[in-house]
Amino acid sequence: MSGGDGRKTARNRIKPSTTTTTTTDDHRELRNRKGLRKERGKDQLRILDVNFALLGFIILTSLVALLFVFRSVQFTDADHPLPRVITPFPAPKIMDLEIFQGDHKESLYWGTYRPHVYFGVRARAPESLVAGLMWLGIKDGRYFMRHVCQDADDLQTYGWNKHNGRDYGHQVIIDHGMTLTTSFLKSKGNGSGYGGDWAVQVGVQYEKLIEGMPDAAHLFFYVADEGQNTLRLGRSVSDIDEKSLLAFGSRADVGDWEIHLKSTDDFEVHHIGLKTPHIHNLSDLVQGILGLQVRNFGHLELPDTSDDSPNIFVYQITARTPFKADIAFVTGTDIDNDKVEERVNSLTGTSLTSQLHKKENEFDDKFKKIFNPSDKLDLESVEVGKAAIGNLLGGIGYFYGQSKILFPQPSKHRSDGDSILYWPAELYTAVPSRPFFPRGFLWDEGFHQLLIWRWDTHISMDIIGHWLDLMNIDGWIPREQILGAEALSKVPEEFVVQRPSNGNPPTLFLVLQDLVCGMKRNQFSATENKEMSAFFERSFGRLEAWFQWFNTTQSGKYTSSYYWHGRKESQTIFELNPKTLSSGLDDYPRASHPTDEERHLDLRCWMLLAADCMHSISEQLRNKKESWKAYKETAELLADFDLLNKMHFDEDYGAYFDYGNHTEKVRLRRQLVEKNGNQPPSLELVREVLEQPVLRLVPHVGYVSLFPFISKIIPSKSWILEKQLDIISNTSTLWTNYGLRSLSKTSSMYMKRNTEHDPPYWRGPIWMNMNYLILSSLHHYSKEEGPYRERAETIYNELRGNLIRNVMKNYKQTGYLWEQYDQKKGNGKGAHPFTGWTSLVVLIMAESYSEC
Numbered sequence: 001m002s003g004g005d006g007r008k009t010a011r012n013r014i015k016p017s018t019t020t021t022t023t024t025d026d027h028r029e030l031r032n033r034k035g036l037r038k039e040r041g042k043d044q045l046r047i048l049d050v051n052f053a054l055l056g057f058i059i060l061t062s063l064v065a066l067l068f069v070f071r072s073v074q075f076t077d078a079d080h081p082l083p084r085v086i087t088p089f090p091a092p093k094i095m096d097l098e099i100f101q102g103d104h105k106e107s108l109y110w111g112t113y114r115p116h117v118y119f120g121v122r123a124r125a126p127e128s129l130v131a132g133l134m135w136l137g138i139k140d141g142r143y144f145m146r147h148v149c150q151d152a153d154d155l156q157t158y159g160w161n162k163h164n165g166r167d168y169g170h171q172v173i174i175d176h177g178m179t180l181t182t183s184f185l186k187s188k189g190n191g192s193g194y195g196g197d198w199a200v201q202v203g204v205q206y207e208k209l210i211e212g213m214p215d216a217a218h219l220f221f222y223v224a225d226e227g228q229n230t231l232r233l234g235r236s237v238s239d240i241d242e243k244s245l246l247a248f249g250s251r252a253d254v255g256d257w258e259i260h261l262k263s264t265d266d267f268e269v270h271h272i273g274l275k276t277p278h279i280h281n282l283s284d285l286v287q288g289i290l291g292l293q294v295r296n297f298g299h300l301e302l303p304d305t306s307d308d309s310p311n312i313f314v315y316q317i318t319a320r321t322p323f324k325a326d327i328a329f330v331t332g333t334d335i336d337n338d339k340v341e342e343r344v345n346s347l348t349g350t351s352l353t354s355q356l357h358k359k360e361n362e363f364d365d366k367f368k369k370i371f372n373p374s375d376k377l378d379l380e381s382v383e384v385g386k387a388a389i390g391n392l393l394g395g396i397g398y399f400y401g402q403s404k405i406l407f408p409q410p411s412k413h414r415s416d417g418d419s420i421l422y423w424p425a426e427l428y429t430a431v432p433s434r435p436f437f438p439r440g441f442l443w444d445e446g447f448h449q450l451l452i453w454r455w456d457t458h459i460s461m462d463i464i465g466h467w468l469d470l471m472n473i474d475g476w477i478p479r480e481q482i483l484g485a486e487a488l489s490k491v492p493e494e495f496v497v498q499r500p501s502n503g504n505p506p507t508l509f510l511v512l513q514d515l516v517c518g519m520k521r522n523q524f525s526a527t528e529n530k531e532m533s534a535f536f537e538r539s540f541g542r543l544e545a546w547f548q549w550f551n552t553t554q555s556g557k558y559t560s561s562y563y564w565h566g567r568k569e570s571q572t573i574f575e576l577n578p579k580t581l582s583s584g585l586d587d588y589p590r591a592s593h594p595t596d597e598e599r600h601l602d603l604r605c606w607m608l609l610a611a612d613c614m615h616s617i618s619e620q621l622r623n624k625k626e627s628w629k630a631y632k633e634t635a636e637l638l639a640d641f642d643l644l645n646k647m648h649f650d651e652d653y654g655a656y657f658d659y660g661n662h663t664e665k666v667r668l669r670r671q672l673v674e675k676n677g678n679q680p681p682s683l684e685l686v687r688e689v690l691e692q693p694v695l696r697l698v699p700h701v702g703y704v705s706l707f708p709f710i711s712k713i714i715p716s717k718s719w720i721l722e723k724q725l726d727i728i729s730n731t732s733t734l735w736t737n738y739g740l741r742s743l744s745k746t747s748s749m750y751m752k753r754n755t756e757h758d759p760p761y762w763r764g765p766i767w768m769n770m771n772y773l774i775l776s777s778l779h780h781y782s783k784e785e786g787p788y789r790e791r792a793e794t795i796y797n798e799l800r801g802n803l804i805r806n807v808m809k810n811y812k813q814t815g816y817l818w819e820q821y822d823q824k825k826g827n828g829k830g831a832h833p834f835t836g837w838t839s840l841v842v843l844i845m846a847e848s849y850s851e852c
């Protein structure tokens with residue numbers, strides 16, 4: 001099993017697409033009712049057969065999952081206490097705080113919290129009513145079902161161009177000549193049930209009529225109850241005129257509810273009612289049903305039938321384009337029935353349209369107020385900035401489930417130990433990338449929140465609170481959160497299990513530091529201040545435990561030294577340089593031979609941030625805790641310039657490095673490798689070490705080298721600062737016209753593969769999160785008196801310009817923000833859309849940095 005975590009290249013992390021298509025010669029005719037033209041006979045439907053190998057894989061994985069459940073039952077039987085690793089941190093939950101109850105909680109109840117589908121709504125509840133949209137896309141004359149965001153769909157663009165994280169969003173999706181818009185609105189009407197009502201306006205349009213393309217579009221809107229409550233079909237759904245009740249039901253949380261469809265365009269509706277707990281692969285089911293319909297009856301339409309007591313209804317809405325449909329969801333319909341029609345009217349038609357316009361203007365105003373993009377930026381860049389934060393906010397998800405944790409007790413079956421389930425938990429979190437990483441990542445989250453707290457401190461505190469509540473009694477937080485069937489369906493089995501010995505950069509301290517500084521500088525309103533105080537009072541114990549977890553389990557052999565534990569020596573013979581997944585920088589080169597003598601510069605600087613932040617928080621608490629002094633001392637120790645230089649500075653190079661047991665003389669060679677048992681030996685790439693490693697500084701210049709610069713501990717008058725500016729601005733090392741490389745061109749590991757299957761990841765490409773931190777320091781030094789102030793300012797301006805220009809150029813060319821950017825050509829690489837930390841380009845545009 002691999003590290004079990006670490007965000008490896010998208011390519012390695014995505015389950016194969018389930019969409020396969022075959023041709024059928026079945027022609028279909030749309031009934032000519034309501035003036036819909038007959039579709040041409042040559043519009044063929046390629047359906048969608050079942051991939052049997054995949055089905056086998058799914059069944060197998062389900063069995064394996066069941067096995068895990070049984071194991072965990074054994075582990076937790078009443079005679080034995082819970083194993084430590086799955087024992088929650090013994091303190092009141094942050095999310096139980098008063099500030100997260102009442103109006104706050106209700107105002108965030110419904111949302112577009114299903115980031116992995118193109119459009120999906122759910123509530124922040126474990127067993128919610130969920131809604132979503134699918135449609136038939138057409139590519140090369142074939143139909144494809146669209147539902148779950150996936151690269152294979154090859155859409156020209158999609159994402160929330162605007163979204164306020166609360167009650168408004170506008171998304172544009174371009175699918176091979178077909179443009180869909182989804183506009184979301186939430187409102188608490190007079191008489192609505194808990195959480196209020198919501199509506200979505202879907203617009204469909206073909207760019208131009210392509211020869212052979214039908215002019216009708218097929219949307220599939222569904223509503224499903226995860227709690228398996230029975231849904232009821234609205235009367236005369238199939239005979240709709242302008243508007244209709246699609247479905248209704250009743251739930252404990254919101255009371256009776258109804259869902260209505262309204263449109264002034266001609267359309268036709270067919271439906272199917274299903275009873276199944278599997279909502280995560282609903283599109284497979286619907287594809288299968290449509291395929292059957294076409295084969296049996298020649299109709300591309302749902303059969304207008306239903307299972308008994310269905311918990312899902314899917315509505316096929318077929319209409320000639322362009323057309324618009326409004327779908328309104330109203331709750332509490334049992335209380336005050338007179339008001340229902342009024343509310344439905346207000347959430348559809350011209351009233352909906354005008355409310356959406358109003359919300360759009362509010363979004364634009366807020367964006368301007370908060371990010372105040374400087375006048376130098378053109379209008380287009382501002383629009384991309386809005387799309388970046390829009391999709392970050394619109395991509396916020398809610399998940400519920402149990403992580404799988406490696407149980408560190410070797411059994412006779414597996415030397416590694418077995419996996420065990422964490423307690424069932426909920427997570428409200430932003431996600432790095434809706435198609436590739438639609439779940440929580442601890443290391444990314446701190447960067448997301450740098451943007452989100454500036455937009456809405458309440459959402460930010462709510463997200464951070466959820467993360468800290470996932471802490472176990474040891475102060476450990478699982479770093480990749482794969483909760484629930486929907487999240488699991490996106491992750492290959494071997495990456496699911498989390499190791500309780502592995503950490504991840506505590507980036508949340510970046511945000512907490514900003515918040516606590518803001519409190520000191522009176523940046524927030526009195527109410528916000530009060531709420532943040534309550535938040536810090538409640539979370540302090542957890543933050544202490546978190547800090548202590550790092551300060552003890554990740555400490556090095558010498559005082560004030562730290563290293564990422566968990567690098568695997570067993571693997572070293574196959575890896576050019578053993579990976580350091582827990583650092584978040586995966587394959588960034590470290591000492592060639594992992595030992596406990598290692599000192600990792602980045603972790604040392606994260607610890608400085610954490611200690612410093614803990615000290616600042618202590619000072620804000622009503623009753624200062626005893627420990628404040630220890631944080632102050634630890635922060636001072638880690639900021640000690642001489643000590644830092646002694647442990648990590650290379651005088652000759654003028655650069656900071658890791659320290660460890662290292663040789664530069666390694667290479668991968670194809671060799672015959674003996675296998676266990678009776679498997680024949682095979683040819684594999686094996687690492688050769690051509691020189692005895694020795695304890696030394698590890699001479700790779702790159703992001704890690706710049707951590708002391710990022711931490712701003714280099715005095716502004718020091719010649720060492722000049723050296724850092726040299727390294728940053730030198731085109732032979734880190735500088736490109738598109739941003740700073742992760743690793744210097746002069747490094748022996750520059751753009752080297754780590755294994756046969758591991759292309760370079762943090763060995764050259766440009767990453768926005770690190771560029772943001774470096775830029776932030778350049779900005780700092782451009783304001784500090786000293787001999788290098790002007791140089792810092794020049795470099796700052798150029799780097800900022802390069803980053804913005806390149807992200808904009810790529811967006812214009814490809815329709816997306818990307819996970820990383822190529823250091824040679826500047827083109828986007830890896831996962832996309834990637835509106836996680838790449839969205840930091842908005843803060844770069846706004847010149848908004850930490851002011852601590």
Ligand SMILES: *[C@@H]1O[C@H](CO)[C@@H](O)[C@H](O)[C@H]1NC(C)=O
Pocket residue numbers: 190191
């Ligand atoms: C809500 O409806 C009730 C009864 O229909 C009415 O008395 C009340 O004034 C309404 N409130 C608002 C804010 O419209």
Ligand SMILES: *[C@@H]1O[C@H](CO)[C@@H](O)[C@H](O)[C@H]1NC(C)=O
Pocket residue numbers: 058062278281284285288
């Ligand atoms: C959906 O997934 C479940 C298990 O997760 C599986 O049993 C079922 O067959 C799948 N349905 C389809 C249509 O693929």
Ligand SMILES: *[C@@H]1O[C@H](CO)[C@@H](O)[C@H](O)[C@H]1NC(C)=O
Pocket residue numbers: 551552560611630631634
């Ligand atoms: C961190 O660990 C070091 C070494 O054990 C210790 O001296 C220091 O006090 C610790 N810091 C805090 C804040 O507990």
Ligand SMILES: *[C@@H]1O[C@H](CO)[C@@H](O)[C@H](O)[C@H]1NC(C)=O
Pocket residue numbers: 593595597661662693694695
């Ligand atoms: C460095 O690694 C080599 C090869 O594994 C080993 O022989 C040597 O003892 C290590 N040195 C230290 C100081 O750990």
Ligand SMILES: *[C@@H]1O[C@H](CO)[C@@H](O)[C@H](O)[C@H]1NC(C)=O
Pocket residue numbers: 726730731732733746
């Ligand atoms: C840039 O870096 C290269 C490689 O380290 C070095 O040889 C060269 O002198 C540097 N150039 C400047 C202007 O510092």
